[in-house]
Amino acid sequence: MPRLPALTLRIVVLAALFPAAYGQAPDKFERETDVKASAVPEPARRWLADAFESLRSPRWSREIYESGYSYEAKFRWRSQYYSVEFGPDGAIQDVEVETEFTDLPASVQRNVLDYLSSAYRRHDIRRVQVQYSGEPDDLEDFFDENERDDLIVRYEIEYTAKIDSGPGHYREGLFDEAGRHLQSRRVILPPVDNLIF
Amino acid sequence: MNRARPLLIALLLLSPVANCAEFFTGLFPEAAITRRLENGRSLTFKVEHQQIAYDRDDDPRGQFTRYRTDWMAFYGAKISPSNSVAVGVFHRIQGGENANRFIQQFASVMRLRRMRLAHRVRTDQTFTDGEDVELRLRYRLAAELPLSGTSLEPGENYLMVSNEPIFSLQSGDFEIENRLVLGVGRLLSRDQKLEVSIDHRTDKYIQDGFRHRLWLKVGYFMSF
Numbered sequence: 001m002p003r004l005p006a007l008t009l010r011i012v013v014l015a016a017l018f019p020a021a022y023g024q025a026p027d028k029f030e031r032e033t034d035v036k037a038s039a040v041p042e043p044a045r046r047w048l049a050d051a052f053e054s055l056r057s058p059r060w061s062r063e064i065y066e067s068g069y070s071y072e073a074k075f076r077w078r079s080q081y082y083s084v085e086f087g088p089d090g091a092i093q094d095v096e097v098e099t100e101f102t103d104l105p106a107s108v109q110r111n112v113l114d115y116l117s118s119a120y121r122r123h124d125i126r127r128v129q130v131q132y133s134g135e136p137d138d139l140e141d142f143f144d145e146n147e148r149d150d151l152i153v154r155y156e157i158e159y160t161a162k163i164d165s166g167p168g169h170y171r172e173g174l175f176d177e178a179g180r181h182l183q184s185r186r187v188i189l190p191p192v193d194n195l196i197f
Numbered sequence: 198m199n200r201a202r203p204l205l206i207a208l209l210l211l212s213p214v215a216n217c218a219e220f221f222t223g224l225f226p227e228a229a230i231t232r233r234l235e236n237g238r239s240l241t242f243k244v245e246h247q248q249i250a251y252d253r254d255d256d257p258r259g260q261f262t263r264y265r266t267d268w269m270a271f272y273g274a275k276i277s278p279s280n281s282v283a284v285g286v287f288h289r290i291q292g293g294e295n296a297n298r299f300i301q302q303f304a305s306v307m308r309l310r311r312m313r314l315a316h317r318v319r320t321d322q323t324f325t326d327g328e329d330v331e332l333r334l335r336y337r338l339a340a341e342l343p344l345s346g347t348s349l350e351p352g353e354n355y356l357m358v359s360n361e362p363i364f365s366l367q368s369g370d371f372e373i374e375n376r377l378v379l380g381v382g383r384l385l386s387r388d389q390k391l392e393v394s395i396d397h398r399t400d401k402y403i404q405d406g407f408r409h410r411l412w413l414k415v416g417y418f419m420s421f
Contacts, residue, residue: 012223032346033353061346074347081310126308132380160278167237167275170308189308190349190384193231194311194357194392195315196281196304197271 007030031074032062040071041090047136048084050071051143058084083129094133095143096156101128104155104179111179112157119181126170129156153177158187223250223264224415225396231420236249236276239420241283244268247385247412265291271300280305287321296325313349317361337361341382346385348396354383357392363400374400379412 037045040060046059058075064066071086071095081098101109116123132139134151141147155175160170173184229243247264266289273283280303287298303320306402316338323331339359363374380394396412 031350031353032348043211063346162277163344165236167281168278168394170278188387190351191388191390191418192304192313192315193241193418193420194301194308194382194390194416195306195313195341195359196283196317197229197231197243197269 017144032061033064035060035062039067040073041086043090044071044073044086044092045090047086047092047140051140052077052082067123069164092136092139094131095139096131098127098129101125101157103184104128104130108155108175108177108179111180112175115173115175115179115181116159116161120161120163120168122168124160125157125158127158130154131156131174152185154182155179216392219254219406220411221252221254221264222250222411223413224248225412228417231273231418233420236388237281239271239273239275239283241285243271264382265289269300278342279307283299294325295349296323298323309360312340313346315339315341331365331367333363333365335361335363337376339378349384351384351386354365354381356380357382357394372400372401373402374398375402378414382416388419388421390416390418392418 013091014067014070025108037057037060039062048055052075055077060075061072061074063070063072069088071088071090073082073084073086075082083096083098084095085093087093093186101112104112112125116125131154132142132151133154138147138150141149142151157175159171159173160168161171170189171184172187174182207393214221225245225247226243229241230236231239231241233239245267246360247266249260249261249262249264252262267287268290269285269287271283273281275281283302283304285300286300287296287300289296289298298321300319300321302317304317306313306315317336319333319335319337320332321335323333325331337359338361339357341349341353342356344356346352346353357378357380359376359378361376363376365372365374375398377397378394380392381390382390382394384390392414394414394416396410397415398410398412399408401407401408
């Protein structure tokens with residue numbers, strides 16, 4: 001068996017152990033369960049009521065992932081779908097707003113498409129969310145007064161990607177405000193045999 | 198109890214319609230095992246068994262008798278993350294009416310915000326001793342809705358509903374069948390699902406002898 005040069009071997013091992021280091025995060029693992037509003041920390045409910053004053057009853061869930069858990073409120077507001085994430089203590093983490101890819105700034109679209117074209121043989125964008133994060137007061141001001149100071153904007157984009165001759169798979173990518181690729185990971189879906197056989 | 202409620206409601210709603218036609222009911226266990234191969238290819242083996250528990254007519258089939266057992270094998274290929282094609286063979290064991298069938302299908306599974314929606318278009322050709330070949334065209338629309346959260350994770354339950362009209366042609370006679378399924382399932386692990394459902398089948402809409410078949414279905418699905 002041919003021996004790999006030490007440096008190459010080290011890179012392979014590091015890449016396998018730390019996929020995020022080269023822009024490929026591990027497969028997505030999240031577990032989401034619905035919870036009643038009363039089970040959500042009070043600061044989360046209060047922040048949501050302040051930022052989205054006319055909002056009635058969002059759907060609350062608890063999302064468990066590798067390193068902890070968070071609370072999430074999902075709702076439709078002014079014809080757009082929102083997903084607001086809070087920490088275990090109810091502190092706001094980020095707000096995601098679903099949008100059309102063609103509604104993103106032209107330079108962002110161009111950078112995202114450049115990345116997808118260079119990384120994959122074929123791709124198809126399925127879902128786009130603009131992700132806003134920052135200080136709780138800044139986030140609140142953005143949604144109730146449309147002031148966008150000191151907010152971090154990122155784009156979470158779900159797409160199908162084909163690298164080789166296989167059928168391809170679903171991926172979720174995170175891009176910065178300019179549309180530069182930060183990381184992406186494969187989305188693992190449950191089997192569909194009961195639906196197609 | 199909450200999980201079983203939709204099934205009980207379906208049984209109650211469907212039972213009155215069975216009064217005016219041929220009707221029988223029973224158990225319908227099914228199991229499918231899929232072996233994933235390279236490049237999105239797959240092999241699926243499936244068995245379905247229909248056991249009559251009650252036949253309203255004074256019929257020699259009697260009660261608690263085997264109606265039929267179907268064995269199937271499919272070779273499938275994903276053509277994209279959401280679309281796939283498959284071809285299959287089928288053998289039916291049914292007293293005096295054993296049959297063989299060729300199957301071709303295209304399926305598309307769409308990921309929506311809160312559910313998965315699957316379209317399946319199938320054609321098949323059935324060969325039964327002493328009968329002309331039967332040609333069928335089928336379209337099934339199936340939805341799978343997680344009962345908690347927006348995506349299905351291992352250990353979580355889901356609601357499943359599907360409907361499939363089937364159009365057939367045999368000896369120049371056209372016929373229609375419909376299959377409506379409502380059930381609950383559980384994603385046992387990343388590769389296994391268990392479903393309990395009510396499967397209501399109606400057929401002979403055009404020819405004489407309109408009939409209902411109502412099955413309590415228990416399905417196990419595994420892919421590895």
